[in-house]
Structure formats: C-alpha cells, structure tokens
Amino acid sequence: MPVLAPVVTTLSDRFHYAPPAAAQQARRILVKPNLGYPVGPPATVSLAVLKEVLRGLRESSPSAEILIVEGVCSNVAFDTIMAKVGVPQLLSAGMQLLNADELELAEYSNRSPSPVRFTTMWAPKLLQEVDCCLSVSALKRTQLKGAPLISASLKNLYGLFPRAKYKARSANSRGQLHRPSVPLVLQDVYSTLGHYFAGGVVDCTEKFVSRDWQPDRGNGISIGQVIYGDDLLTVDRTACLVGQEDIPDYITALESQRRS
Template sequence: MTPPAVAASEAFHYTPPAAAHGARRVIIKPNLGYPVAAPVTVGLPVLREVVLGVRRVAPQAEIILLEGVCTKTPFAEVMARLGVNQMLAELADANVRLVDADTLPAKPYRNTAAHPQRFTEMHAPALLDEADCRLSVAAFKRTTLKARPLLSASIKNLYGLFPRAVYHARSPHARGQLHLPDVQRVLVDVYFTLGVRFDGAVVDLTQKFLSRDWQPDEGVAVPVGSVVAGADLLTVDLRAAELANEPLSDYFQAIAGQRQTWPGD
C-alpha cells in the first residue's frame, strides 16, 4: 500500500513509504541531538510507532537509528537520558540498532541542486548508501536567527548526519560550518545533497517547541496534537508549518524554487 503524499493525524499509526516494504536495511534518522526530552527532541511514542510501522512491512529488516548529537554530552549519555535504550529494550527486537553517526566512515555526496548555495558536495555516513530506505523522524521547533524564523523539522533534522570532525567551527561539539555564511542557505544544500535521498519523513507535532532566541533547547512547549508523515521531506515540513501556524522559513521557498528546474522532479 502506498501512503498518501502527506497525512496528519492525532492517533498516529505509521504507514511507511514503498521503499520500506520488504527492505533488508532501513535507516531512521531521529531528532535526538540534545539530552532534553520532547519537544526539543522527537517524542519516543512517535519514534516507537515508526519503528513498529517499519517492522510491520519489513519483518526481516535491520533497522538502524542513526543520529549524531550536538552537545558536549557524550552520545551514549544523551541516549540514556532520553530513554532511548529503555525503549529499545521494551521493543525486544534484536535487529534494531542505535548508531552514533560521528563514529562512522563518511563519504562525499553530490549536491544535485541546479544552483548550490555553498557546498557542491557534503560528507555524511557511507552507510546511508547501503540502506534500502531512509526516514527522517523529527521534532518541530522554531528558533530565530538574524531576526528571521528558522523552522526545524525533517530537513533540518538531517544536520545530525554530518560529521562534526568535518563541519565543526570554534566548538568541536557543534557543526558551526553548517551555519556559515547563513544556515538558511546551507539548508538548501542539505536538502539537495541528502534530503532528496530520503524516502520519507515524520514530524512530531504533538507539541511544537518555540525557542526564546537562537538556542534550540531553551524555550517553551506549545500543544498542537498531531503527527505529519509522508514521502517527501519538503511537503511534510510545509504541512507541519501550516498545522503549527508558523511562518515559513526562507529555505523552504528557496528549495521549492530550485525544485522547479531540478532534473529529479
């Protein structure tokens, strides 16, 4: 069964995209980059349902939860604080693994945009190319950079896949190079480099997180009561922004404009 282009629901029952059906390896990129519970990170009930949904259509698949943190707190400690290890133990599925993206060999991926903003290629785990299906499972957050709203959903969630060893700036714990000269421009490159290679997205809008400023882990939670899922990351993020009643970030329009001439459309 092919899922609709985008679906929003309160009682979330995940229908994976066609690429997951009968897959041998599925990579799920969850938004778990900080040791702070939802909605700063994706809610574990939503992540659990995505794993179960994949398992329903791919009984033999190896399912990999692939994330890279953005904090000085070690990866293992972040996952323990968030309860991810406990969730996996409760699933009792030996073929679901949690992997730190920063520990994996990386390879360059070509930017398929007609007009790259900064990067003509970007490095990310080679493991992405070895999966039959890739899913971005994100929280929904709004920060403010240079007086402009920056929405974080399934596209921005992909930042955790880029190795800090390659993309750090002053702090070795962050990916500062991906904020220069403008994060909104870099996100266009992120979409056309990795986003186009993903087969589906889920955005947890049980709550939205509104930052007081640029910090993605300090702010307030506002109930929304929905989950958005679909096969196309941009379409899912646009629907999530609509449901959350948030103004669109510049990078959404920039991606949409380039997709009109992108040969993959």
C-alpha cells in the same frame, strides 16, 4: 504551487505509522531521529512517536535491519544522551543505535545547478548502503540573527554531518553549517542528501519555541498532531501550516528549484 506528494496529518494519540513504499520488505532501513540533546520533547522527538515509527517499520518489514542513526550536538556523550532520553528501551531484535560521528564517511555531490556554499558534503556512507532512509523530527522554532528558523524533517539531517569536519568555534556543534546562514545551507543539504530520504515524520504533539538561538531551551505549545509522508519538503510545509508558522524561505526556494 509546490510539488504535491502524499502527506498525512493525524492526532498524536491516534498516530498509526504507514511507512513509504521503499520501506516495504526492505532489508536495511536507516532512521534519523531528532535526539541530539540531553533533553526530552518538544526539544527532541517524543519516544511515543519514535516507537510508533519503529513499530510500523517492523510490521512492514519483519526481517529488516533497522539502524537508528543520530549525531549529537552537545558536550554530553552520545551514549549518555541516548540513555537519558530513553532510546535503548525501544530497541528490539534487529535494531541498532549508531553514533553518526563514528561511522565511515563518504563525499556526496550537490545536485543543485547553483550550490550555495558546498559543492560536496561529507556524511555517513551508510546512507548509500540501505534500502530506505527516514527522518523523524520535532517541530521547532528558534531565532537566528533576529529571524525565525523553522526546524523539521529537513533540518533534522544536520545531525548526520560529522562534527570533526564541520565544527567551527565549538567542537560540539557544526558551526560551518551556519555560514552564510542555516536557511541557505539547508538548500545545499537538501540537494546533497535529500534524495536518499524516502519519507519524513514531524512530531507536532508540541511545537518547541525558543526565545533565542538555543534549540534545547524553550517552551512547548500544544498542537497534538503528527505529520508524515514520503516527501520531506511537503511534510515540512504541512507541519508549518499545522503549527501556524510561516513557510520558510528555504522550503519555497527548494520547491521552486525542483519545479524548474
């Protein structure tokens, strides 16, 4: 059985975010939304869900500095994408929108006893300088090498890794994080950055489904739910069940590793 942690499933139109304990009266909170493409939901998280997360954080921590950090995966500029999807209109006093590719970096150790590929990974130093990190993602299914790839709160962390260090053939993406495969590298991502995240939110208002590998071109299937909790793996597992998707191998492997 997987490690159990509190998880909430609620109707999208009744979503009222209750932040994890780490966000209560925090001084600095980092929010990583899934907004890396110049398109709206369900390819990216809906503004309604992100707005409710920010409201809940502000209510629980009235004086906190809330840092919204994303790294885009497109040839479109960060500022252009954020304006197109409407993020600036959500910002109020004490909130900042930051480009992950422009932040100071730190080298993070992989805590896994058996790293898949990366024994260390580079990501913003800011993760170490806040009281609480949260992943706010969409639920997405793409196809890679003929197999489905489920993206939710854990896969959302890909946007934190600098393209300058992890690019391959395209400077716009993080091709190095696709080798030997995304499901395998996700195990390194979790064992490197996962422990910094006190919670995750998965927007399942619509499930995004792509016919191929493209994470910004596909169709939406109505589900009408939002999943949130204080453990990324449990949140993602629940989102898969709600979205009628098979539990990804990377989640099963990480749960097994965590129990050992």
